[in-house]
Amino acid sequence: MEVATTEELTPVKQDIKKDKQSGQQVLRFYGKEPPFNYGMIPQTWENNKHLDKDTQCYGDNDPLDIVELGRKDMQSCSVTDVKVLGAICLIDQGELDWKILTMNVEDSKYLKIRNIDDFTQQHPGAVKEIFEWFRMIKTYDGKPQNRFGHDEKVLSVEKTLEIICDNNGFYRKLVAGKLPNDSNFWLKHQDAHKI
DSSP states (O other): OEEOTTSTTOOEEOOEEEOTTTOOEEEOOOSSOOSSEEEEETTOOOOTTOBOTTTOOEEOSSOEEEEEOOSSOOOTTOOOOEEEEEEEEEEETTEEEEEEEEEEHHHHHHHTOOSHHHHHHHSTTHHHHHHHHHHHGGGGGTOOOOEESGGGOOBOHHHHHHHHHHHHHHHHHHHTTSSOOTTOOOOOGGGGGGO
16 A cells, blocks of 8 residues: 555555556555555655765655554554654665654553564564565565665664654655655645545
């Protein structure tokens, strides 16, 4: 599922791609289910005109992705309070595509998980599995493996919160007209009351 950022009211829709043989639009299938809940953080934007100084990559032009590591499967489009655990710096076809690692607040309190180290202690091998899923996922479409910045390390909670704040700042500037809307995003939030 993806946020249709150029459509009115930016609905969540099935992700599609162009079929290489027929040229028609088809539903995207990733070849392997993720071992986590996968979503996005509203009101964030990975600015495709901003060069990240650490990776020398530009943002992927989407909201920040969220990886939720709780015990239960979540419903599509659910809104959940989460505890930030860290971030993975994915480089997807040359674009910066942050993965914000989280756990729903209920599970993080119950399991006493405050950061990625606590999670790794209780779930050995799980973080490696997440890295491998993201590394290989595009190969099912015949694309090369993804790579990672920051020496394939999970960033601290503090650094992750900076990343979230920076990308919220890019979003706010975009909505306020202080950054160009070259991608024709639907930004007419004043029209949302019509639904």
